Amino acid sequence: MATKDIVFIALFAAIIAALGLLPAIPVVGIPAPITAQTLGVMLAGSILGPKRGALAVLVFLVLVLAGLPLLAGGRGGVEHFIGNSGGFLVGWFFGAYVIGFILKNFISDSQVNIRAHFIIFIACFLGGICVVYLPGILWIARNTGSSIFDVYLGSLVFIPGDLVKAVIAMLVTVAVRRVYPIALK
Amino acid sequence: MTLISKNPVLDFSNVNLVRNDQPVLHDINVTASEHRIGIIGANGSGKSSFARLLNGLLTPTDGRAKILGFDLADAVKDVRRNVGFVFQNPDNQIVYPIVSEDIELGLKGLNVPKDQRKAKVEEILSRFGLLHLKDRSVHMLSGGEKQMIALSSVLVMQPKMIVFDEPTTLLDLRNRNAIASTIMALEQYVVLVTHDLELLSDFDRVLVFDEGKIAADDTPKAAISWYKKKMAA
Amino acid sequence: MVQKEDGGLMDLSFYLPGSSVLHRMPTWSKFFLLISFSILFYAIEDLRILAVILAAAIALVVYVRVPVRRLKAMFLLPLFMVLLFSIFSAFVNDLNAGLLTFFRLTSLVIIAACVTVTTRIEDFMAFIENLLLPLSFIPFIKPKTVSLTLSLTLRFIPEIFKLGMDIKEAQAARGLNSNPLALIVPLIVLTLKRADDISDAIDARMLD
Numbered sequence: 001m002a003t004k005d006i007v008f009i010a011l012f013a014a015i016i017a018a019l020g021l022l023p024a025i026p027v028v029g030i031p032a033p034i035t036a037q038t039l040g041v042m043l044a045g046s047i048l049g050p051k052r053g054a055l056a057v058l059v060f061l062v063l064v065l066a067g068l069p070l071l072a073g074g075r076g077g078v079e080h081f082i083g084n085s086g087g088f089l090v091g092w093f094f095g096a097y098v099i100g101f102i103l104k105n106f107i108s109d110s111q112v113n114i115r116a117h118f119i120i121f122i123a124c125f126l127g128g129i130c131v132v133y134l135p136g137i138l139w140i141a142r143n144t145g146s147s148i149f150d151v152y153l154g155s156l157v158f159i160p161g162d163l164v165k166a167v168i169a170m171l172v173t174v175a176v177r178r179v180y181p182i183a184l185k
Numbered sequence: 186m187t188l189i190s191k192n193p194v195l196d197f198s199n200v201n202l203v204r205n206d207q208p209v210l211h212d213i214n215v216t217a218s219e220h221r222i223g224i225i226g227a228n229g230s231g232k233s234s235f236a237r238l239l240n241g242l243l244t245p246t247d248g249r250a251k252i253l254g255f256d257l258a259d260a261v262k263d264v265r266r267n268v269g270f271v272f273q274n275p276d277n278q279i280v281y282p283i284v285s286e287d288i289e290l291g292l293k294g295l296n297v298p299k300d301q302r303k304a305k306v307e308e309i310l311s312r313f314g315l316l317h318l319k320d321r322s323v324h325m326l327s328g329g330e331k332q333m334i335a336l337s338s339v340l341v342m343q344p345k346m347i348v349f350d351e352p353t354t355l356l357d358l359r360n361r362n363a364i365a366s367t368i369m370a371l372e373q374y375v376v377l378v379t380h381d382l383e384l385l386s387d388f389d390r391v392l393v394f395d396e397g398k399i400a401a402d403d404t405p406k407a408a409i410s411w412y413k414k415k416m417a418a
Numbered sequence: 419m420v421q422k423e424d425g426g427l428m429d430l431s432f433y434l435p436g437s438s439v440l441h442r443m444p445t446w447s448k449f450f451l452l453i454s455f456s457i458l459f460y461a462i463e464d465l466r467i468l469a470v471i472l473a474a475a476i477a478l479v480v481y482v483r484v485p486v487r488r489l490k491a492m493f494l495l496p497l498f499m500v501l502l503f504s505i506f507s508a509f510v511n512d513l514n515a516g517l518l519t520f521f522r523l524t525s526l527v528i529i530a531a532c533v534t535v536t537t538r539i540e541d542f543m544a545f546i547e548n549l550l551l552p553l554s555f556i557p558f559i560k561p562k563t564v565s566l567t568l569s570l571t572l573r574f575i576p577e578i579f580k581l582g583m584d585i586k587e588a589q590a591a592r593g594l595n596s597n598p599l600a601l602i603v604p605l606i607v608l609t610l611k612r613a614d615d616i617s618d619a620i621d622a623r624m625l626d
Contacts, residue, residue, distance in 0.1 A: 001563070002617075003617040003620050003621050003624075004613055004614070004617040006563060006566065006567050006570070006617075006620075007570065007613045007616045007617045007620070008610065008613050009567060010566075010567045010568075010570035010571040010574065011570075011571075011574060011578075011609050011610060011612070011613060011616075012610075013567075013571040014570075014571045014572075014573075014574040014575045014577075014578050014609075015578055015605065015606060015609055017571070017575045017578075017579075018575055018578040018579040018581075018582050018605070019582075019602070019605075021579050021582075022579070022582050022583075022586070022601070036598065036601075036602065039598070039602065043602075043606065047606065047610075059567055059568060059571055060571070062546060062568065063568065063571060063572070065542070066537075066539050066542040066543065066546075067432045067433055067534040067535075067537065067539060067542065068539065068572075069432065070575075073495070075495065076432065076534070077432055077492070077530065077531060077533075077534030077535075078449075078452065078530045078533055078534055079492075079496055079526075079527045079528075079530035079531045079534060080496070081530075082452075082456060082523075082526045082527060082530045083496050083499060083500065083523060083526075083527050083530075084499055084500070084503050084523070085499070140503065142460070143503065143519065143522070143523055144503045144504065144506060144507035144510075144515070144519045145507055145511060145515045145518060145519060146506065146507050146510045146511060146515075147510070150510045154506065168598055168599070171599055172598075172599055172602050172603055172606070175599060175603045176603055176606055176607055179603075179607050180607045180610060180611065182610070
């Protein structure tokens with residue numbers, strides 16, 4: 001792990017934190033504003049790649065665990081991992097890895113054609129939504145003694161907003177690649 | 186700190202440097218032992234790359250480069266131990282969130298024991314009247330303070346030579362003057378890359394870089410006047 | 419963000435200085451107990467025992483002396499979420515399940531928050547480094563690297579935040595303030611472009 005990789009990881013962890021401090025983005029037609037922070041988590045994987053992206057998310061999570069108010073809204077501390085959002089936080093780590101993994105293996109580092117757009121979107125959907133929700137739902141089901149299916153049904157209401165997020169993540173990824181392509185690691 | 190050394194401080198022969206498949210320096214030959222050496226040249230002339238050779242951040246593609254007697258081909262660590270580097274943007278140089286922690290970084294690398302580290306940090310900060318900043322968060326410092334802290338973190342490692350890469354470009358006039366007088370007061374060998382030609386008036390020697398070569402090598406007055414003529418053409 | 423005197427990011431952590439038993443316990447023991455409780459509480463199905471545990475947790479908060487305002491800031495949202503999920507559980511299963519959920523989660527959240535409030539950031543970071551020591555045969559996990567990475571992140575959070583505010587201002591002046599791309603793309607690019615210089619600066623001083 002070269003010095004530059006460490007710097008990329010730390011800088012992106014700081015980006016994820018800073019995005020949590022900036023106000024959420026209202027989007028027409030979606031009930032709740034989209035927090036830029038979850039976008040940041042997806043982008044860690046899509047811009048830095050699987051290993052560095054996942055490590056950036058991990059560094060961020062460790063700082064939250066330490067008690068720093070870095071989660072959107074100025075929250076932090078181990079209680080957020082114990083409570084019901086804990087599963088999603090863990091999901092962020094794997095999600096970033098999956099997104100990076102897909103991009104690294106299916107498109108080249110500076111590709112921005114239609115196929116790339118499509119694959120990036122699929123990656124953000126699979127990694128940013130499916131992989132994140134899985135532990136999130138399991139954790140809530142366990143915590144509340146409910147069936148997984150019920151929790152899953154309850155979570156469907158967030159899907160439209162998440163799809164918009166995946167689209168935005170895809171557009172940001174493409175835009176960054178055009179200006180500053182990095183080899184995914 | 187003795188300045189009279191038997192070996193030349195800088196000894197480059199036929200050095201070429203290629204970065205990212207682009208040739209950046211051609212056929213660099215220079216031997217120097219002066220206390221203060223200035224480096225000037227247009228952007229893209231290769232002066233920043235040359236500066237980075239001096240502390241081993243880059244190594245030659247061809248040719249031989251020796252700094253303070255150490256060959257870059259096999260003694261990069263020794264070069265870095267003895268040559269400090271002050272970057273143009275202190276925000277990219279200061280790495281830890283609290284001032285004292287950042288200054289300690291270099292000392293940790295030199296394996297200085299913990300109790301001595303604290304004393305050395307305080308000593309270097311006191312030297313510049315900055316002891317009150319010891320536990321300050323870096324993002325609360327002014328530009329001038331940051332540049333001084335960056336310099337302190339290099340000086341605390343007691344290098345024999347310090348390379349400055351355009352240290353005053355981002356500073357206002359007062360801070361620029363403060364850094365300038367600090368640099369002139371340094372006992373160490375100084376190599377200063379700059380666009381601020383006035384800084385070099387009391388220097389011993391100035392190299393002018395142009396398109397990857399040393400185009401002029403003379404006293405400050407002569408080299409600067411050559412450079413000005415070239416830029417005006 | 420509230421800036422107090424020095425205004426460092428560490429100041430904004432939830433740590434509350436004090437001298438309670440929790441403050442003096444070593445960090446690893448607090449986390450070990452927390453994890454043990456998490457497992458234990460889920461093995462308990464008796465509502466009465468859980469009620470006692472909840473009472474003990476509340477007593478703990480009182481003992482640690484968290485000021486009321488801090489309590490509100492820390493607990494309001496998590497407890498609201500717990501309430502929500504308990505109601506969900508009661509609705510989907512039965513009242514007993516809802517109550518079990520409420521008691522368990524609330525107790526855990528409160529105890530966890532007590533741990534957060536009584537642990538210094540530096541101690542926590544040291545705990546993480548020590549935790550990783552036995553793993554240091556894995557190439558990229560070295561305690562020094564971990565410490566550097568965490569500190570680098572802390573170092574740049576305020577700067578990147580400020581950069582974000584500056585970009586927001588600039589984009590608003592151009593009428594782009596509802597376009598997330600106009601903010602996020604420059605934020606990422608400008609920040610990552612510094613990586614070369616920053617890693618050079620680290621290499622120049624970190625000699626081992």
